Structures are given as C-alpha cells and as structure tokens.
Amino acid sequence: MAKIDDVARQAGVSKGTVSNVFSQKRPASKQATERVMKAARELNYVPNHIARSLVTKKTMAIGLTIPHGKFFFSAFHNQFINGVVLETSNYGYRVLLDMIPALEVKTPSLASYPIDGAIVLGPEEEDERINLLYQSRIPFVTVGKIINSNVADAPMVNNDNNQIIREICRYLIGLGHRDFLFLNAGERKTVSLERTAAFMESLSENRIDPQPHLIRYKPEIHSSEYMQYGYDESVQALNSPERKVTAIIADDDRTAFSAMNAIKDLGLRVPDDISIFVICGDLSMMNQATPALTGMDLQPSELGVQAVKLLMRKLNVLEGEHTGNCIVSSRIIERSSCSSIGGQAE
C-alpha cells in the first residue's frame, strides 16, 4: 500500500500538505489539493487509520460491551444494537463488539482497548466491565443503573424501571390479580434489582403479601436452554396443589412464550386461567402469539440511539451539555393475554 511519502513525492509537496488534504484540518490550496488527489488516485493511496490514531489518540470507534459468557442476543438486544449502529454511523464512528472478560481470559497479553468510548449494556452488580473501563479511563455510558460500585458518575440511559413495574402492577391488580409469578431478568442485573424493589413496594402498597419465592431470575444460559427457564418455573409455580398464581410477569418474549407452553401443557388457558404480561419483548412477535401478548414498549432502539448521543456528548463530538441521564419513555401495549380475574376478557 502506498504511504504518505509516496504521495508527497509524486505530487511534489510535503507530507504535511498531503496530510492536510486528507484530514481537512488545515486549509490547502486548490492547486495542491488537486495534485495530491491525483497522485493519491494513481497510487491508490488511503491514509493509514492506525497511524493516524496513534497521533490523534482517536480510534473513531466505540465499544459495545455485551455481557460475557454463553451470551445470546434477544430481540431486545437486537433492536438496541440496531439503534446504536445506526446512530453511531451518523458521527463517522464504528462499533466494536466487545466481550471484555471473555477476551481477557483468552488473551494473556492484554492491551488497551482500541476505542474512544464505550456503551455498557445491562450492568450487573460489581460489574467487571465497569471497573475495567474506569481503570482504563475510557469514557463510557451505561444502559441501566450502576449499583454497588465505586463508579457512579457515568451517564446513564435507562427506562424508568420503577415506574414500569408500578404500572404493570396497577394494571394487573386492577384486573383483580393478587398472586403473581415474576420471571425476572438475570439475578445480578441491576435492572432486576430495580424491578424487584418496585414490585415488592407495589405489592405492599396494595396490601398484598409479597412472596419472594415467586420472584425468579433468569439463569445465565445458552440459547437453546433459554426456553426452558420460563417453562420450568411456570410448571413449578402452577403445578403445586396450593397454586394461587393467576398472572405471570415475564422479562422477555421468549420467557413468555415458554411460560405459555407450560400453561398449555398443564391444561390451563391464557388469559382465562393465567394472565401473562411481557416487560421487554419484540412487539411484532408478541402480536403473533395466540393470544397476542400484552406488554410494555420499552423502545430498545431509542435506548441505543440515546446511549450513543450521550456518549458522543461526553466525547465532545456532539455539542451540548452533559444533560446527565436520559430516561426513555415506555407504555403498555394492551393485547389479549391479560384478563380480569373472573376470567372475563378485558
């Protein structure tokens, strides 16, 4: 590959001038520009991204650090990433998919992260990703709250999880439900903690005895086992002789689907016997189930867009103050999987 010296020589200018033409950071005369471009074309020259990065200290990439382990994207992640990629490209940046801890293990000779900033998806308690990023002095934003960490000043984009759970409870309790199976997200996810707290509060405000053993957490599992969680937990909760559960709140669409399968296998019906509410699922998929699933619209794609904006602001790529956190709104999409306790469809 041709390098800047080759172009400079062929165009009869200095390296600095070639640099100016390509970086556009300093003006170049029309004449010089033309000669440089001509030479560059002839030599098939393109500036070396790495060499440029070394001196500018910018990689023009942001990291998207996804949880490690046998991780599989859900529809939510999917849409979130869509939002991130689309918005990121608006600033001329790229997205580096990063499974930091997994990489650490495999690569004894670690090195700095070749990114200008990072988005941390789904923070957990004592999240190593956050500590790593903090130590590396890489600016980052989180999608979800940081809990139990000495790092607490990172901008955050989030849904209003407290509000969301309260709305769900109000809706379901309004239908007469008092006994819930809550199929929450992973146990260490801070979103789960937020939800559980709000759930307990909502119940006690409504003078309902919270039953901690009916709040379950998604294990860290492989995609193929994914459907098993909702199924097994549902069977266990619904199958006992003293069963009282009349409504299931499911973290995502898959969990809800597998719960539906369990309900069906137990000879029960949705929503006549059991209502199902999905917190974060793909709306078009949920609409395709029978009955169509009621749930929240969390706007995952918008979460991604806002996360990028926040980060770009922190990187001074986007102008404007650090408005701090950003809460993306959500609303209930009512379909047919929840009915009043009498069995009467809503």
Next chain:
Amino acid sequence: MAKIDDVARQAGVSKGTVSNVFSQKRPASKQATERVMKAARELNYVPNHIARSLVTKKTMAIGLTIPHGKFFFSAFHNQFINGVVLETSNYGYRVLLDMIPALEVKTPSLASYPIDGAIVLGPEEEDERINLLYQSRIPFVTVGKIINSNVADAPMVNNDNNQIIREICRYLIGLGHRDFLFLNAGERKTVSLERTAAFMESLSENRIDPQPHLIRYKPEIHSSEYMQYGYDESVQALNSPERKVTAIIADDDRTAFSAMNAIKDLGLRVPDDISIFVICGDLSMMNQATPALTGMDLQPSELGVQAVKLLMRKLNVLEGEHTGNCIVSSRIIERSSCSSIGGQAE
C-alpha cells in the same frame, strides 16, 4: 497513561524487555519478568493497542460488514452475529460492525479500515462492499455467493440454496400444491438469485408453469414497514378473483407472520386454505405462531462460526488448508402450517 518507557525506567530494563514480557514473543528471564510486572502494576501500565498495531500490522479485529441503508437485523442476522462474536473471541479477536458505504458518505476524510479481515454478510450483485474490500487488499469471506463481480476467489460460507429450494418445492408439490407465491429476500441479494433460479427449475421439472409475477422481492425498508411487505404482497396475490395461489414460501419469519395476518384478514385459514413455508426464520418464534410454522433450519449461528473459521484460516491464525468454501447443512422442520391441497392436515 504510563507508557513503555516509564515501565522500563522503573524496572531498570530496556523498552525491548518490557515489550518482550507483554508480547511474549521473545523469552524473558524470570527475574526481568517479575520486575517488569511489578513496575507495570505500580504504574497501571497496559500496552497501547494502537501503537502495537502500527508496527505489527495487526488490529486483532475483523469487520462484519452489514448491508447499508436503513438496515435492521432479523432473527437470522441476530443468531448469525452471535455465532460470529462467540467464535471470534476464541482467537482473541474482536468484531467491528461496519456499514461501509454509510460511513463513506459521512466521512469525507476516509481512511483505511482498521481490521485484519472481514466477513461480508448477504452479498449483492455488484456489491460495493466487496469492491472496496478487494481494493483495500483486506482478506475477506462472504456469507453467500458472489455473483457478477470480478472478485470471485473469496472463500464463502453458505447454505445450499439450490438444494433448499428444491427440497421445499418437492415437499410442497408432494402435498399437491402447484400455485405459489414466493416472498423472496431483497432483489439484489445473490441468495435471491440462487433461490429464484432453483425455484424456476423445480417448477418446470414438475411441468408447472412458472409465474414470474408471483416471485416477489423484499424492498429495502425500515423495520416498522417490514411487516407491510408480506402483508401487501399476500393480499394482492390472494385477493384477485382468479386467485389460485395455495402456498406461500416466505423468506423469513416476519414476512411469514405478516402473510398470516393477511390470510386471516381475507377470511382464509392456514393451512386449510393456504400453506406457509418459512425459509429462514427463528425456529422458536415460528413454533409460537398458531399454527406453528413449518420451515427450514438454516443454522445461522453455525454459518457465523464457519465464516470466522474460514477467515481465521485465511489470516493464518487458524491452521489448516484453505478448504475453500463451506456449506452448512439445513433441514426441514415440519410443523403445522403446510397441508395437502385437499385441506387435509399433514
């Protein structure tokens, strides 16, 4: 951030020795290693990835170039990317999500791609991504055939699209169907060309008149309009008075779902009136529809894994010959959305 000179000074060794300790490319004495590590710890030193890249000419990242435009991941892409990310991390590499043309437009001061190799997802006819990559001399593999390009020697991973369409036709024709609506992928995708060719051949081998206007191609659209394609095309094909279509072959799950909605709205039933076959969809989602959808299992995750392996072999990271192309097997998952033409469930 501390740099290599700082560590060398503090440890009382040369830069070269510090480098050896971290890169592990040359042996270092136990003593030197310890002193370097101690100094590094004290100074919080980590090698600068960019500086290293500049001299080694390796970025330790591969690009995943996804189609540009208002692109949204499907469940297929989702699983594919999962396979890519997981496998890539096995070699200590990272994945850079790239929407090349989109970036070009936004970034007048273009630069070389900071990647060691690339995976091109869903090649199209005269695909600019492929030309760009080829010009840049970046090794790449494609997921799908390259057609109508001067670049033809890139390793490829693919499903056997010809075989797949033939199997589908055999299956459906075996059920008595002779009039199909084929809701294919995007018009410029080479996979669509492969499928269409195989479809036409299968029909004529069975003495069925191919009806080109019943082969439709997915427009390049936004996620929210995505469901519209299958719906509109289905309505148009099924609504005409002289309708004969009895089976729909749908590219993906969303298209199939929207077709189902259309069928329902027209007062028809699946599979009694219309059979639906999904080529590339999320199997668990398809299982959740009513009726559960019959379709192919294309193993998207495995496609991703094999694409990475092929690329790693080309980059000499993975040993072994360039076995050339890799065809990932597929099979029909029979559920309840296809029945024999008489209306009798299969």
Next chain:
DNA sequence: CTGAAAGCGCTTACAG
C-alpha cells in the same frame, strides 16, 4: 536472554 536504535505511517506545533 537483553539493549540500543531504527522504524511503523501518520499529525502537528513551529517557523516562514
């Protein structure tokens, strides 16, 4: 096993 020195391919004050 280790050190001194050159070099990877750019950008950027500095001077003009």
Next chain:
DNA sequence: CTGAAAGCGCTTACAG
C-alpha cells in the same frame, strides 16, 4: 498556505 522536523508508543532485526 506550506515545509522540515519532532513525536505518537510500540516492535523488531541486529549485535552481543
């Protein structure tokens, strides 16, 4: 607007 030169932070023959 342009050039000469220093420097970004590493790795790597080369010599020992």
